[in-house]
Amino acid sequence: MNIQRNIAALDAAKESVVAASNAKDHFLATLSHELRTPLTPVLTTIETLELDGNLTKSQQSAVGIIRRNIELEARLIDDLLDFTRVTRGKVHLIQRHTEINALIANVLEICRKEIVSKRIDVRLDLIAGEIYTYADPARLQQVFWNIILNGVKFSPTGSVMTISTRSPRPDNLLVEFADNGIGIEPDHLETIFQPFEQGDSIITQQFGGLGLGLAISKMLVDLHGGTLIASSQGRDSGSVFQVSLNRIPAPSRSS
Numbered sequence: 298m299n300i301q302r303n304i305a306a307l308d309a310a311k312e313s314v315v316a317a318s319n320a321k322d323h324f325l326a327t328l329s330h331e332l333r334t335p336l337t338p339v340l341t342t343i344e345t346l347e348l349d350g351n352l353t354k355s356q357q358s359a360v361g362i363i364r365r366n367i368e369l370e371a372r373l374i375d376d377l378l379d380f381t382r383v384t385r386g387k388v389h390l391i392q393r394h395t396e397i398n399a400l401i402a403n404v405l406e407i408c409r410k411e412i413v414s415k416r417i418d419v420r421l422d423l424i425a426g427e428i429y430t431y432a433d434p435a436r437l438q439q440v441f442w443n444i445i446l447n448g449v450k451f452s453p454t455g456s457v458m459t460i461s462t463r464s465p466r467p468d469n470l471l472v473e474f475a476d477n478g479i480g481i482e483p484d485h486l487e488t489i490f491q492p493f494e495q496g497d498s499i500i501t502q503q504f505g506g507l508g509l510g511l512a513i514s515k516m517l518v519d520l521h522g523g524t525l526i527a528s529s530q531g532r533d534s535g536s537v538f539q540v541s542l543n544r545i546p547a548p549s550r551s552s
């Protein structure tokens with residue numbers, strides 16, 4: 298009798314935990330949507346203002362400060378929105394044959410401003426030719442973008458980042474991002490993939506961010522049937538992020 302009562306109590310507790318978690322997800326999704334919506338017209342207006350040739354130097358600089366900060370805020374809220382979408386199962390991959398070398402080149406182009414402003418020397422060590430995986434290119438691009446921007450953010454000016462690809466087996470593809478930055482303590486190597494976790498908070502708090510980029514990236518790589526892992530020899534020893542994906546043959550030219 299007691300056992301049955303305990304099982305019923307456990308079931309009730311589980312139900313209320315699930316309900317609370319759903320309510321939290323719903324709250325986060327609604328909140329981030331409501332916070333994000335007003336930023337779009339603000340950004341459009343700022344872009345128009347920046348094109349106004351009549352602004353004085355100090356007005357231009359003020360508009361620049363407003364734009365950079367609104368963009369930063371928009372990026373944080375976009376992460377929150379994305380995180381709630383993935384956890385609620387609302388992300389549906391649109392997968393197709395995706396060529397990895399072209400994808401990496403594309404992401405580097407998108408991150409060019411940040412790479413140049415920190416004078417990061419990006420070295421490529423890629424498998425020659427075309428290598429394919431079956432993926433949603435926009436989502437995989439988002440993963441690489443996150444890892445590269447973190448590498449830039451957590452590395453000193455003028456340091457080296459190496460991006461390499463390997464194919465240990467014909468059906469496997471590894472994409473590796475190695476930086477010479479602040480590194481990751483062994484205790485944090487797993488937790489950095491959890492939402493809102495920021496490794497050594499004293500060090501990383503000064504860099505800003507919500508601690509969602511890697512959680513989102515890992516969930517996206519998981520959705521692709523791949524893995525995302527981090528390794529580091531510890532503080533100031535740099536970090537390596539490795540994405541493992543299925544490698545597939547190139548599409549036939551007739552298809």
Ligand code: ADP
Nearest residue numbers: 447448451489495496501506507508509510511
């Ligand atoms: P955020 O960058 O917003 O803090 P992420 O989820 O992208 O969130 O990263 C989580 C944490 O992982 C970071 O706060 C940092 O502690 C650690 N981290 C991520 N990338 C690197 C890197 N390349 N070098 C050192 N630490 C990193």
